[in-house]
Amino acid sequence: MKKTLLKNLHVINPCADPALLENAYVAIAGDTIESVSSSEPSGEFDVVHDLCGKTALPGMINAHHHLYSALAVGMPLPKNNPRNFNEILEQVWWEMDLALDRDSTQACFEAGLVDSLKAGTTTIIDHHCSPSYIEGSLSLLAETSEKLGLNISTAFEISDRNGQEIFEASLQENIAAISKFSATQYVHPMLGLHASFTLSDASLRKIRDAAGKLDSWGIHAHVSEDKADEADALNKGYNSVLERLEEFDLLNENGLIIHGLHIKDSDLELIQKHGSQFVHNPSSNANNRVGMTPNQNLNKLKSGLGTDGMQSNMLREGKEGMLIRSSHLEGGEDSVDYMQLLFKNNAEIASKLFSGSHGSSRKLGYILPKYQADLAIFDYLPRTPISESTIFGNIFFGLSGLPCDVMTRGEFRIRDYQLLDVSEQEIKANAVEQAKKLWSNFN
Structure with missing residues (x-):
């Protein structure tokens, strides 16, 4: 040794x-x-x-990333100005992720992971989506991460929005990654869910049934990022998004709940009851104009900090989160300790997840x-x-x-x-060419 x-x-x-x-x-x-x-x-x-x-x-640890958005920097704006969060998804992100093929996906992984490493981010909990390139995408992510020596958590976004065939393939890609990487030291596979407003009850039941056959699993899911997500749950007969997920036995101590801007006090109790982890993404929430996560949600749930694909620099995310929150507070009002979110809570989240994936004790996030x-x-x-x-x-x-x-x-x-291990110049040059091709495919 x-x-x-x-x-x-x-x-x-x-x-x-x-x-x-x-x-x-x-x-x-x-x-x-x-x-x-x-x-x-x-x-x-x-x-x-x-x-x-x-x-x-x-x-540093990024507790929620979308590496597939790496080629979105500077991409053309939609022809019509989105009026709300759903239109941002429909006109921007769902157009872009559907256009990703294997080559552009690999370019996203390489460029996004290089930028993470250069910023001192050494553990990434990723939530991936490339509906036109599903099978093998999470293995490609794990392989690319291994070349750079990073810790990676994988998940593929499951959604109904592209039809039944893509739903089934997305579910199977998660299952395949969990089966393949559960005993791998530097990879933690998870079960990726898009926001529940894009998943029917029948789909949630299929996800639950598939998860029930696994030895260990946890969801990595967007929850209550926008009020429309909660409205959808109510329309389907549930009190909240989280109560809906609990109804289908999808909450457990291995799960990640992302965003949670509009959850209720009873939802906080549900998260604590099941021991799920909670992750805050301030720069993305500000960019999408969906609101600001209440202080009590972050403090009570010992929230982690992610970027939601907005960037790979966690020091910048922590500082921006602090400043965004301060801009909404009056003098003397308590804020949130972003140092704790970044360095204490993220370390606890990552250590728990990466230990659970292969049965050994992995400690991440301290020089100790x-x-x-x-x-x-x-x-x-x-x-x-x-x-x-x-x-x-x-x-x-x-x-x-x-x-x-x-x-x-x-x-x-x-x-x-x-x-030292790869050529950044070659990776970025390829990313530029792949970005040109990607943009031309959906604009």
């Missing part, structure tokens, strides 16, 4: 005690941290890296002993004193750039801002 030592490194664990250890030594065995100390550990090391006073954060050696290292010279009491300001208002070095599983994937 390879033994690696990092020295002269300022280690920040924002939600640990201590949160700051200056001039630290980090000893790594294989893919796991052995020790973090202020004095040099004894023993022999195969490799010693002098980080020369750089600053390390834990490799027994945690996976995933680090985002910044060439950061603070302009004000840095201490445990000033970490918040330094992280959200000081660390404005990308990490210079990124390590995953005990191996450097980026050194001096350059990817």
Whole structure:
């Protein structure tokens, strides 16, 4: 087993005690941290890296991403201006995802994962959709992630909106991935559901029956992102979207509930009752003008933080979430601790999911002993004193750039801002060509 030592490194664990250890030594065995100390550990090391006073954060976790949207940057706007969230879905995202083929899907995965890695995001919980390329798409995602050394959670969006054949194929792609990857260390497969307003009761029953044949499973589902989702549940005879999902036995401790802007107090109790995880996506919610998740939902449910495909930079998402919320508050009103969502809650969510997928204990999201050696290292010279009491300001208002070095599983994937295992130039050049083709197919 390879033994690696990092020295002269300022280690920040924002939600640990201590949160700051200056001039630290980090000893790594294989893919796991052995020790973090202020004095040099004894023993022999195969490799010693002098980080020369750089600053390390834990490799960050994106608790909800849509990598398939990577080629949407700058794409042409729809001919008619969408008037509500449903029209945004119909005129933008459903047009785009239907146009994805294998080549453009692969370009999305490669470009999106490279951007994640460059931003210091080392674990991605993804929710994928490419209705014209279903079979094998989640295996392609897992393979692409493995090349870059990332942790990936897979899910394919199941929906009725493209007809019965695509519904069945989407369900089977999830089942196939769960069967294939449940024992894989760096992959956590889930059961992807689109918002329930695109799923009939008969479809939810089929999903439940298929899930019941699996040893372990959890849904990764959009819930109550817009008021229309709740209105649909009411029209179908249910008190709420979550009560509808519970009716079909689709809530459990392995599930991810995404968005939840318009859920009721009784829904909070349902999530807590089943032990499901909750994930907040502030920049996407602001962009789609669907509202803002209430403080109590985030605090009571120990919410994680995702980007919903808007970006791959979690530091930026945390800062933007804080500023978006502050713009809606009066002076003196309590806000939400986005540092906790990003560094504490996301670590707990990812550690739980990735441990459950293969029966071993995977610890993600801290630079501490027994945690996976995933680090985002910044060439950061603070302009004000840095201490445990000033970490918040330094992280959200000081660390404005990308990490210079990124390590995953005990191996450097980026050194001096350059990817070591793949050619970013080739990946991005291919993405540009695939984006041109994709845009021409639905505009």
